[in-house]
Amino acid sequence: MTSTGSMGSVGSDGADRYTVISADCHAGADLLDYRPYLEKRYHDDFDAWAATYVNPYEDLVADTADKNWNSERRIAELEQDGIVAEVVFPNTIPPFFPSGSLMAPAPTPEEFRRRWAGLRAHNRWLADFCAAAPGRRAGVFQILLNDVQEAVQEIRWAVGAGLRGGLLLPGTPPGSGLPELYSSTYDPIWAVCAELGVPVNHHAGSASPPLGDEPAARAVYMVETTWFSHRALWHLIFGGAFRRHPDLKLVLTEQGSGWIPGVLDMLDYYHGRLVAAATKASAASTASTAESKFGAGLATSMGKGPSEVWRDNCFVGASFMRPHEVPLRDRIGIEKIMWGSDYPHDEGTYPYSREGLRFAYARVPRDEVAAMVGGNAARVYGFDLDALDPIAAKVGPTVTEIAEPLAEPPAGATSPVFARGASVRVW
Template identity: 80%
Template structure:
């Protein structure tokens, strides 16, 4: 949407936040306090950005609002960033816990969710917090989704990755139906963020390179697991958002999935063929073709969208794309989000830009534009500003949004 002063109402569909580690303690049940003190005393944070003097961007509400407004952004979807209690690393990347760790990890995630509810309440209508769950116990996960919805976390739920060998059912399993049912019933978006679902590869140079090559692919798997698994047929109101995984890959992957769907469904009717067993029951189980499922149920959090992704917007679905700044990460567009918007969207019809930079996110996450438009009229980028092509990249910009065209490809 454009605000009343011909400014865009910009909602970042991908930002990150979390508490400073000691500040999680009050959100833990008292039975965990002594154990938390012992754990926190020996925990060594492995992330430089969470040790820097700018780390408070994750939890300093006033600083965060001021910096986002200076960047032209009036509201945000808030994914996790800091280390929850009892986790070995950021929760997006942490391995699936075994039975010995499960209760502690649940306590840590619940502490984060309760901190996040208070953090979002400090800026009413401007933060859609994404609740965290574990998949080891589906009933517990569904109960936490109910708690999150009832306590103002409007960003939906973060779907953990299920790497191969994790010991829990794959995402296509009907074991997760109680969770999908609650999300559909309460209109809770299911978010799957890039970086999740990769197997543990170690820390050798080759392992780090392989991680970079494979990490987005492992994140993409949630799309075809839920689609072929029939989750959207059994729960038509279920919505899946794939965030910070790029968007340029989507048209090609949908074509590939449609190809396999058609091939396997056709083969199922020819029992004498070798492929017949692979397509048996597929049509009845999943219903529509994958591309139809995408357009009915799925969205993309297209963080720091690159210029070469924009021409694909009609194939992706202009009503599916939600721009994000990835604040406060180094790869995010802050403090050059206005320039990031220009390099991606200059020359496009304003109504298309308005949808991708804010209108779609408002619809998916329930932001109230009547509340946000007046703020955008004060701080949002003007339509004329974003229409002006960016001719000079800011010297200190670190986001891939500003990589020279042709050097970055989103798979």
């Protein structure tokens, strides 16, 4: 497949440099700083809630928590890491949520009302945060799925406010009480995102059901969390969302990328098998088999097959891409892959993103690297490479640097990309 993207820029030292855009970073306001962004009718409720709220996440109460909202610090640290722009997913706790909003669908109408107010406050804070670094942040705005028309109104507001990172699609985990993502209930959401040209993003961790507190829960979560996130892909494909909205873009972020070729093969297999059975039963005017019943109407409702939908409509936010995934890039689609540092998370590559890029992309052709580390994200999220290339000429990693294989992991690195056993490459 053809690669796409900026070939980078030439620094004052004469070195060719990559223009790196992280397609996966996280930010949010400090808890009390959300208050001015809430509608005034929620201020008393917020004061009472905030007075007793205990943040469950150590990194959000640590001295380094201001990485989430300190604009100047973020720019400095990202530039130090060789990154000139970022796609900004949420991270801190919005008003009225018990934990991160990715993992907390509203359980009751009253909680939906309060949490919806909290997400709208986050979106308004995010618009200001992105405006503080013009052209360098694509903010991903949030909705809830309980009220589709409210969600559509918020999408229109967010895009009008300059949040061009697109929609963060919540999960519909088992037990949520929400229609599944393949439901036509959500068509107005797909329609407005396609109309406005912003992607639908689905981030890992947003669709897992609660697992309780048993000792095995954390291990089971690690095994299952990306699979639950992958489900959005086949739900939207088999649900026909891309046939009805051919301009819709879906981005699957921080879910790995090595799984994609195998899953597409599986989806193509089931699609072909079920459509063939239904077509045969219809043509022969014979009694329907169990298999033909499963495939009835599928070809008409879907239009294209799964691999064609992936080719035309889907992308992967390949956070801290691992070396064993890189040889699959042609099967995934080089023009589909968008590297991300996951700043400021501990599992992210900061402050060793240059090393992470070397580990993954050493000896990969320059034009392919340029596409995966910046060019593709610029195209999907609307970054202006002409404006970013001069910054990259000062801070971006050099082509020569990234081409050199990494001899050993950097001391103190916490990203799993460098962990023994996380890749087929052995130190």
